Amino acid sequence: xxxxxxxxxxxxxxxxxxxxxxxxxxxxxxxxxxxxxxxxxxxxxxxxxxxxxxxxxxxxxxxxxxxxxxxxxxxxxxxxxxxxxxxxxxxxxxxxxxxxxxxxxxxxxxxxxxxxxxxxxxxxxxxxxxxxxxxxxxxxxxxxxxxxxxxxxxxxxxxxxxxxxxxxxxxxxxxxxxxxxxxxxxx
Amino acid sequence: xxxxxxxxxxxxxxxxxxxxxxxxxxxxxxxxxxxxxxxxxxxxxxxxxxxxxxxxxxxxxxxxxxxxxxxxxxxxxxxxxxxxxxxxxxxxxxxxxxxxxxxxxxxxxxxxxxxxxxxxxxxxxxxxxxxxxxxxxxxxxxxxxxxxxxxxxxxxxxxxxxxxxxxxxxxxxxxxxxxxxxxxxxxxxxxxxxxxxxxxxxxxxxxxxxxxxxxxxxxxxxxxxxxxxxxxxxxxxxxxxxxxxxxxxxxxxxxxxxxxxxxxxxxxxxxxxxxxxxxxxxxxxxxxxxxxxxxxxxxxxxxxxxxxxxxxxxxxxxxxxxxxxxxxxxxxxxxxxxxxxxxxxxxxxxxxxxxxxxxxxxxxxxxxxxxxxxxxxxxxxxxxxxxxxxxxxxxxxxxxxxxxxxxxxxxxxxxxxxxxxxxxxxxxxxxxxxxxxxxxxxxxxxxxxxxxxxxxxxxxxxxxxxxxxxxxxxxxxxxxxxxxxxxxxxxxxxxxxxxxxxxxxxxxxxxxxxxxxxxxxxxxxxxxxxxxxxxxxxxxxxxxxxxxxxxxxxxxxxxxxxxxxxx
Ligand SMILES: Cc1cc2nc3c(=O)[nH]c(=O)nc-3n(C[C@H](O)[C@H](O)[C@H](O)COP(=O)(O)OP(=O)(O)OC[C@H]3O[C@@H](n4cnc5c(N)ncnc54)[C@H](O)[C@@H]3O)c2cc1C
Numbered sequence: 001x002x003x004x005x006x007x008x009x010x011x012x013x014x015x016x017x018x019x020x021x022x023x024x025x026x027x028x029x030x031x032x033x034x035x036x037x038x039x040x041x042x043x044x045x046x047x048x049x050x051x052x053x054x055x056x057x058x059x060x061x062x063x064x065x066x067x068x069x070x071x072x073x074x075x076x077x078x079x080x081x082x083x084x085x086x087x088x089x090x091x092x093x094x095x096x097x098x099x100x101x102x103x104x105x106x107x108x109x110x111x112x113x114x115x116x117x118x119x120x121x122x123x124x125x126x127x128x129x130x131x132x133x134x135x136x137x138x139x140x141x142x143x144x145x146x147x148x149x150x151x152x153x154x155x156x157x158x159x160x161x162x163x164x165x166x167x168x169x170x171x172x173x174x175x176x177x178x179x180x181x182x183x184x185x186x187x
Numbered sequence: 188x189x190x191x192x193x194x195x196x197x198x199x200x201x202x203x204x205x206x207x208x209x210x211x212x213x214x215x216x217x218x219x220x221x222x223x224x225x226x227x228x229x230x231x232x233x234x235x236x237x238x239x240x241x242x243x244x245x246x247x248x249x250x251x252x253x254x255x256x257x258x259x260x261x262x263x264x265x266x267x268x269x270x271x272x273x274x275x276x277x278x279x280x281x282x283x284x285x286x287x288x289x290x291x292x293x294x295x296x297x298x299x300x301x302x303x304x305x306x307x308x309x310x311x312x313x314x315x316x317x318x319x320x321x322x323x324x325x326x327x328x329x330x331x332x333x334x335x336x337x338x339x340x341x342x343x344x345x346x347x348x349x350x351x352x353x354x355x356x357x358x359x360x361x362x363x364x365x366x367x368x369x370x371x372x373x374x375x376x377x378x379x380x381x382x383x384x385x386x387x388x389x390x391x392x393x394x395x396x397x398x399x400x401x402x403x404x405x406x407x408x409x410x411x412x413x414x415x416x417x418x419x420x421x422x423x424x425x426x427x428x429x430x431x432x433x434x435x436x437x438x439x440x441x442x443x444x445x446x447x448x449x450x451x452x453x454x455x456x457x458x459x460x461x462x463x464x465x466x467x468x469x470x471x472x473x474x475x476x477x478x479x480x481x482x483x484x485x486x487x488x489x490x491x492x493x494x495x496x497x498x499x500x501x502x503x504x505x506x507x508x509x510x511x512x513x514x515x516x517x518x519x520x521x522x523x524x525x526x527x528x529x530x531x532x533x534x535x536x537x538x539x540x541x542x543x544x545x546x547x548x549x550x551x552x553x554x555x556x557x558x559x560x561x562x563x564x565x566x567x568x569x570x571x572x573x574x575x576x577x578x579x580x581x582x583x584x585x586x587x588x589x590x591x592x593x594x595x596x597x598x599x600x601x602x603x604x605x606x607x608x609x610x611x612x613x614x615x616x617x618x619x620x621x622x623x624x625x626x627x628x629x630x631x632x633x634x635x636x637x638x639x640x641x642x643x644x645x646x647x648x649x650x651x652x653x654x655x656x657x658x659x660x661x662x663x664x665x666x667x668x669x670x671x672x673x674x675x676x677x678x679x680x681x682x683x684x685x686x687x688x689x690x691x692x693x694x695x696x697x698x699x700x701x702x703x704x705x706x707x708x709x710x711x712x713x714x715x716x717x718x719x720x721x722x723x724x725x726x727x728x729x730x731x732x733x734x735x736x737x738x739x740x741x742x743x744x745x746x747x748x749x750x751x752x753x754x
Contacts, residue, residue, distance in 0.1 A: 055597065058594075058598055060602065074253065116594035120592070148597075152601065153249055155249045166245065166422060168420070168552055170421055171375060172375060173376050173549055174377065175548055176547060177546055177547065183606065
């Protein structure tokens, strides 16, 4: 696929990491890798801060460590309907301004616990009356869904935390739960 | 010039031609080549070599860009195939995409196809239950379609013959309506399935829950080593193609076996346009083929032709085989070609939970499920609809995680899975009644890229199907409730016919040339050197997953053809 190549090129251009110093990204071109979304590097930074709040890496590897932001963007770009995508992108772009107004700080600048509180507060809003954050809520909810999916199917998770067996070899229909120490969720 | 022609004719002449390399064609070719016939398989799709051409087979979940999901754009472009549960990122390359091979839906019909070596045998769910006389005698007893020209005893030895080579795991359940076969050790029922089995057998006379018979190798390894196949490893990644050959496909079993005889030529990208009928010789003499890529036309010749292009494509090829003798399609003297199409009704499902047996769980993965053989209207007519349904059944222990929060709590939730209650589910597989108005035909104007008329499909549900859906939901819900299952949910998804992928008929078998197309050996009544041994030959549908029956019919038909040649 084009995206893979685009991402590789992007990595080459940026030397693997985003080396651009913190500055104004707003005039930046849309990231080619995620054409359907039309987002910029700055938007990606916001998304990265969101996944880092969702999975901060207290007990496990953190979201960014396993590049979860890339997975979320791939899924949003490729596996969502256009209408949902629009709302997702709007929510993403509105997030920093909204938290600045509401909580006095842009989301990107919040530490993990503060970010988590903001995340909870936004999602707790009454969906019937609270229309201003509709897109933001959709964005956060979708990001969380993809983040969890990506996390639990990541190489890290399926090798180090809950090993996936490609060749399990057999099936038993009835085993005593006491006998199985850890729940094997992947065969 | 005359010389050149003779030479071409010689080069392109075989003892037998098999059209289609899928589940049934693979069997025809294996049998023909083993008997020493120089055989040509004409396959319209690309080559898919066993193991070598299974690009995703050893991939881990994280190696799929969308973790299995088909991107929205692809789904939008392919609404039909996207409705098939197996059309996922890991096996999408084995499915026909909607735009590539259009057809005309006079009523909604989801035609799911696989055009490549092995056809759909790479993709199937491998359930293989035998028919019994309760099925073969159905039309005669209940007064629909026509009587089958064969009975269980005619096919039983061929089921055995085929099962042995295929490798069928199953339990000898001793049920007259779902006869036992040549079984390798069965897979285990889960604890809740086992509980439901004993409950049902005590509470409901004539109803059974068994482990489904499935085309997986679970024993007799030395025998299967000769095919280069080995024990099923319970990966449950079958639809990608199995590097162990643990399940049966043409690619892993019949085709390499046929190749080893030295008698097989397997030609890909060869789209069969029609069968050539010679009016002087009064028989079929060969086939006309269009090269899928160059669109060049060639003819191949043989005295024996096996048609195994999958049920609806076989109808299409016959309808398109026009001659002065057969202006309405090959062998179509009675005008019934393409009619009496039927399928399996998969519309409904019932699910629930079981809060008992909480000290147990399952371990590993299982590539099959439990199975409830047909019980409705079995011994006698007992409802206001004809025939009945079988049902899939499965139960496994749920695993729950608290994923409600974000941050540290979410991480804890992910790290602490807990066993939930058992989840149970069932889906129906209903027999449908073949009717004259359920038919396929050729579109008078539109053709495909290869100049072949598009197929028009006009197949729908009827009142009998509606009643059966209702009865299935009622009966299975009641059985679930009685067994103490809770949270019972039912669904009727109104899916279009075709999505069952068990479409059958159009070239049905029968005793009388006036009311059927094929005789009891699967030969066209009017053109006996043409055999049809895929789903097109089916007079009625039964409730069983049909492929093992196609395979047994194919092997039996080749045996007959060889005996005829000997005469
Ligand atoms: C997801 C899925 C699950 C299934 N589960 C089960 C199951 O559990 N049990 C069961 O019994 N069945 C199951 N089936 C159905 C099973 O796959 C089919 O019944 C079986 O493959 C039919 O065999 P066939 O030889 O008729 O057709 P196919 O296997 O489809 O082979 C037909 C071949 O003919 C070729 N062909 C078509 N037209 C032409 C032409 N004009 N010229 C040359 N070649 C042509 C095609 O390219 C194809 O390779 C399932 C199918 C799918 C897709």
